[in-house]
């Protein structure tokens with residue numbers, strides 16, 4: 001197996017920092033956990049095509065250049081490493097995979113290249129990465145974490161509930177390495193789980209109120225019948 005390197009014409013490497021971590025691209029032949037630097041991962045990109053709709057866009061992650069992020073007011077800290085997964089796609093499959101990715105990842109994302117550091121300490125790899133930059137139409141920017149969590153909690157798109165994307169990302173990051181957790185993702189996931197619990201409790205209360213009402217109606221109609229038969 002050739003060493004991981006950016007120099008070979010035969011190699012195309014893709015860095016995944018969002019759904020690609022748990023939903024790999026087709027036809028890859030190597031998958032390596034690791035990180036990139038100089039960026040911050042944030043749920044600041046609207047999703048009209050996967051986790052929301054054009055009428056009610058959801059929220060997905062993008063990478064923010066750290067130097068730009070430092071000029072903003074944000075509620076979460078961020079370490080200098082953004083953890084994710086690099087996938088190698090051999091030359092013969094590149095066109096097919098790029099076509100798949102363009103369909104899957106479009107909606108404001110553009111292609112960039114960034115050095116990737118494999119977690120096993122092996123050589124740095126040049127990776128292609130999809131980024132929704134602040135200039136793209138779907139870029140939302142900073143938002144209060146509770147508002148953002150509520151937005152994610154209620155959003156839904158063709159790929160499923162927005163909250164599933166968030167919770168899958170949290171789990172996938174926890175499984176990459178002991179240091180790959182992300183405070184922004186963790187805090188949003190914690191808030192969304194709390195919202196979910198509250199929604200379930202409200203649902204259960206409504207269901208038991210309906211059951212009591214139905215029971216009372218039954219009792220009432222039996223009484224009426226008994227009244228009439230007397």
Ligand code: BEZ
Nearest residue numbers: 016017018019020105130
């Ligand atoms: C990712 O998983 O890295 C990703 C997915 C969609 C758009 C951009 C990035």
